[in-house]
Amino acid sequence: RFWSGTPMDSLVAARAWAVEMLLLTAWRRLVGQNDAAVALVALGGFGRGELHPHSDVDLLLLSDSDALPEKRIAELITVLWDAGLNPGHSARSVADCITDAEQDVQFTTNLMESRLLAGSVDAYQALKASTGPDQIWPAGRFFEAKSREQLARHQRFHDTAYNLEPNIKEGPGGLRDIQTIGWVAKRHFRVDTLHGLVEHGFLTAPLFNDLIKGRQYLWKIRYGLHLLAGRAEDRLLFDLQRQLAERLIGEDPEDGTINQKVERLMQTYYRTITGLERINERLLQLLDEALSDNDAAPEPLNDFFQVRHGYLEARRESIFLERPLLLLELFLILQQNPDLRGVSAATLRLLRQYLYLLDDKLCLSSKASAVFLALLRQPQGVYTQLQRMNRYGVLNRYLPTFEKVVGRMQFDLFHFYTVDQHILFVVRNLRRFAYGKYLQQFPHGQQVFQRIDKPELLYLAALFHDIAKGRDGDHSELGAEDAANFCEQLSLDAADARLVAWLVRHHLLMSYTAQRKDINDPHTVAEFAGQVGDQRHLDYLYLLTMADIAATSPKLWNSWKDSLLWELYIATGHSLRRGLENPLERQLVIRETRAAALSELLASGYSSKAIAVLWDLLPEQAFLRLTPDQLVIAGALILDAGDSESAIVKIRSRPEKGVTELFVWAVDYDGLFAAVTQAIDRMRVNILTARILTTSHGYSFDFFQIMDANAAPLREDDAERLCAAIRQRVSARQAHPPMDISVPARLQHFLDRPKVVFGRSDGHQLTVMELQCTDRPGLLGRLAQLFLEAGVRVHDARIATFGDRVEDTFVLSNRHDQALAVEQMESLAKMIRNSLGGENTQQPPALTAGK
Numbered sequence: 053r054f055w056s057g058t059p060m061d062s063l064v065a066a067r068a069w070a071v072e073m074l075l076l077t078a079w080r081r082l083v084g085q086n087d088a089a090v091a092l093v094a095l096g097g098f099g100r101g102e103l104h105p106h107s108d109v110d111l112l113l114l115s116d117s118d119a120l121p122e123k124r125i126a127e128l129i130t131v132l133w134d135a136g137l138n139p140g141h142s143a144r145s146v147a148d149c150i151t152d153a154e155q156d157v158q159f160t161t162n163l164m165e166s167r168l169l170a171g172s173v174d175a176y177q178a179l180k181a182s183t184g185p186d187q188i189w190p191a192g193r194f195f196e197a198k199s200r201e202q203l204a205r206h207q208r209f210h211d212t213a214y215n216l217e218p219n220i221k222e223g224p225g226g227l228r229d230i231q232t233i234g235w236v237a238k239r240h241f242r243v244d245t246l247h248g249l250v251e252h253g254f255l256t257a258p259l260f261n262d263l264i265k266g267r268q269y270l271w272k273i274r275y276g277l278h279l280l281a282g283r284a285e286d287r288l289l290f291d292l293q294r295q296l297a298e299r300l301i302g303e304d305p306e307d308g309t310i311n312q313k314v315e316r317l318m319q320t321y322y323r324t325i326t327g328l329e330r331i332n333e334r335l336l337q338l339l340d341e342a343l344s345d346n347d348a349a350p351e352p353l354n355d356f357f358q359v360r361h362g363y364l365e366a367r368r369e370s371i372f373l374e375r376p377l378l379l380l381e382l383f384l385i386l387q388q389n390p391d392l393r394g395v396s397a398a399t400l401r402l403l404r405q406y407l408y409l410l411d412d413k414l415c416l417s418s419k420a421s422a423v424f425l426a427l428l429r430q431p432q433g434v435y436t437q438l439q440r441m442n443r444y445g446v447l448n449r450y451l452p453t454f455e456k457v458v459g460r461m462q463f464d465l466f467h468f469y470t471v472d473q474h475i476l477f478v479v480r481n482l483r484r485f486a487y488g489k490y491l492q493q494f495p496h497g498q499q500v501f502q503r504i505d506k507p508e509l510l511y512l513a514a515l516f517h518d519i520a521k522g523r524d525g526d527h528s529e530l531g532a533e534d535a536a537n538f539c540e541q542l543s544l545d546a547a548d549a550r551l552v553a554w555l556v557r558h559h560l561l562m563s564y565t566a567q568r569k570d571i572n573d574p575h576t577v578a579e580f581a582g583q584v585g586d587q588r589h590l591d592y593l594y595l596l597t598m599a600d601i602a603a604t605s606p607k608l609w610n611s612w613k614d615s616l617l618w619e620l621y622i623a624t625g626h627s628l629r630r631g632l633e634n635p636l637e638r639q640l641v642i643r644e645t646r647a648a649a650l651s652e653l654l655a656s657g658y659s660s661k662a663i664a665v666l667w668d669l670l671p672e673q674a675f676l677r678l679t680p681d682q683l684v685i686a687g688a689l690i691l692d693a694g695d696s697e698s699a700i701v702k703i704r705s706r707p708e709k710g711v712t713e714l715f716v717w718a719v720d721y722d723g724l725f726a727a728v729t730q731a732i733d734r735m736r737v738n739i740l741t742a743r744i745l746t747t748s749h750g751y752s753f754d755f756f757q758i759m760d761a762n763a764a765p766l767r768e769d770d771a772e773r774l775c776a777a778i779r780q781r782v783s784a785r786q787a788h789p790p791m792d793i794s795v796p797a798r799l800q801h802f803l804d805r806p807k808v809v810f811g812r813s814d815g816h817q818l819t820v821m822e823l824q825c826t827d828r829p830g831l832l833g834r835l836a837q838l839f840l841e842a843g844v845r846v847h848d849a850r851i852a853t854f855g856d857r858v859e860d861t862f863v864l865s866n867r868h869d870q871a872l873a874v875e876q877m878e879s880l881a882k883m884i885r886n887s888l889g890g891e892n893t894q895q896p897p898a899l900t901a902g903k
Contacts, residue, residue: 060271068103091171099165106284113143116175157197191240192343213325214473221286225325229332266328322459338397363396372406380423387433410449421542428508435480468605478514481599513555532557562597566616567852578635581627610763611710648680669747699782703771712766714756726836727781733833742849808881819872827858842880
């Protein structure tokens with residue numbers, strides 16, 4: 053009946069009725085139809101007469117004394133479990149219920165929705181009479197408790213409904229928000245149904261219809277989730293999104309690709325919960341006002357607004373008709389009066405009613421531009437008011453290009469939020485830099501933010517950096533054009549407008565350089581400095597990059613990424629101060645690194661002769677790609693080992709970078725890189741960088757930077773186990789079979805054809821291979837095995853992971869340390885494609901022979 057389109061209210065009621073009939077049958081057989089000692093009471097959704105396929109059946113076994121027929125009740129519950137009804141049950145006396153309800157607002161809420169199914173009428177009536185608002189939890193106190201409860205619940209979901217795998221029951225705008233409205237309103241007006249609020253004049257008929265329509269839609273999604281998952285599943289997981297989209301939108305290819313269907317399904321979902329969020333806020337605010345002192349006189353604020361109960365309120369219903377610009381100015385007033393709690397429900401209704409007045413003529417006017425710029429220039433409330441403008445539908449009226457990304461999802465595991473929410477979270481992060489909040493997470497944010505002269509330019513760049521997502525073409529280029537046009541509309545200074553457009557166009561540049569290039573190489577830094585041009589551009593780009601990465605996913609930002617960006621920022625600043633015409637030469641860097649490491653080793657008591665012998669063994673690249681600190685650590689270990697041929701495997705924690713550093717010194721052999729990476733893979737440890745060097749006497753001199761699955765340095769016991777495993781593998785001088793890299797079910801839907809691009813290194817002596825593919829356990833170990841089988845040696849590796857996608861860069865050669873021939877590149881690419889699989893595998897990999 054569900055898949056054929058039966059109305060949801062009929063389905064959830066029918067299911068509750070069917071379960072009730074089964075339950076009563078068991079009750080009559082096992083307990084007794086008219087047992088005066090106990091009452092059978094339905095709670096929760098079952099109490100409301102609403103059940104989904106795998107909803108719990110919540111029950112209260114209630115007695116008017118402490119005497120309960122425990123054996124018969126135990127038999128009843130056993131039968132219910134055996135029947136698969138998942139009963140959530142408790143057995144209490146009336147007195148116990150009253151005590152628990154007085155202490156627990158959640159239990160009181162459950163009792164409000166209770167329904168007597170069978171048994172003692174007297175016990176049930178006694179309970180209801182003793183737990184009403186006249187006895188415990190009066191309406192005002194109940195409202196405050198449920199408001200705090202909702203706030204805490206929303207915070208668990210990062211205060212946004214726009215997660216890409218949302219919880220449709222508990223998340224903002226979800227079913228629990230609808231229930232919260234009902235609970236607090238019913239306790240105040242003492243009605244049993246939502247429609248009773250219409251009869252009391254609290255809900256208008258149109259608003260009630262919107263609420264019911266939204267609930268019906270969420271019920272539809274939830275019912276489908278339960279059926280498809282075969283369990284009580286309230287999360288719209290990616291694999292279930294695909295199945296729902298196919299079943300609800302259709303399997304006809306003319307309806308679009310599966311990803312397009314998913315995006316259509318989810319955009320409808322997000323727009324539905326946006327409307328429900330607005331209704332929830334408005335109705336809870338109305339209740340707050342109704343429960344406040346109605347005799348309190350309003351405080352005039354200006355000719356158009358007054359303050360009542362802490363909320364901004366229109367002084368008359370015609371204010372937006374009199375002055376449409378107030379549709380924008382309202383948010384500026386809220387910023388300038390931070391003590392205000394928000395906008396009154398009545399004024400929100402007026403705002404929605406007159407939103408049409410925010411037309412092109414008004415939005416393009418100089419007055420509107422002045423208000424919006426003033427909003428961005430305020431010392432507080434920038435993110436809060438932009439978020440409000442988005443929630444109330446004002447932002448996309450004023451900025452039409454923003455409308456296209458409202459509720460837009462990207463079907464991958466990298467972008468955790470919808471595009472509009474991600475954009476606003478970027479602004480939120482920038483505001484955190486301004487306030488100096490979250491210094492442990494962003495240790496340099498405030499320091500650099502204080503250097504910039506016009507923060508509003510940064511906020512504008514944030515608003516536009518992803519605004520062209522979903523359009524055909526490069527979203528950075530298209531967004532830069534939109535930003536330039538909007539800056540012209542705002543009449544910004546030409547230099548400022550160019551900066552905003554430049555930031556949008558290049559908002560990925562610093563992240564790309566830091567994570568995918570060797571920032572120890574002065575050529576890399578000089579090239580990046582040339583693209584940035586000056587310190588002002590660098591400061592703005594650094595802040596935007598940090599805010600952007602941290603707003604993409606709650607787990608994406610970490611100390612490692614912070615250290616990478618900061619090192620690039622500092623190095624680029626030095627390069628800019630030295631002058632773009634005077635780039636730092638590689639030989640100078642090599643000499644300075646050698647001298648610094650030598651000085652430290654001499655100070656530690658090592659002889660200059662022994663150090664010189666070791667230095668002569670190392671390739672020149674060691675002094676370019678490694679830091680003096682790394683050379684000192686490795687040098688001391690090797691010198692202490694003397695003539696021993698035993699492998700050295702040493703780990704040290706680098707908490708300032710959020711990583712663990714692994715050093716391996718061993719006789720080199722084909723398969724050493726595979727042996728080490730496979731040992732690391734088996735520990736479920738992530739490799740971030742690999743510096744693979746070979747000495748002139750045939751030893752491997754390798755540094756790996758790694759972190760655990762929680763993006764933290766390894767624990768001491770895990771580090772010891774990893775060292776032991778690597779020593780064992782290296783001593784055996786062979787690579788073990790790589791671990792199984794079957795893709796987890798959650799990633800199956802994102803598996804795509806690996807993209808392989810070859811080029812030459814700067815010196816044209818080695819080959820650079822860039823790989824983009826779906827991440828999975830054991831990936832690097834499998835790649836190392838493929839390199840071994842193809843006769844390819846690894847000299848350097850840069851590992852970058854973005855959610856479900858990896859973008860790795862390897863510097864490779866053949867076994868004679870020469871660049872790969874075209875035939876060898878083609879063979880290796882084919883091996884990678886066949887091994888990693890993915891969609892569209894019939895197409896050849898991208899190959900380039902030039903730089």
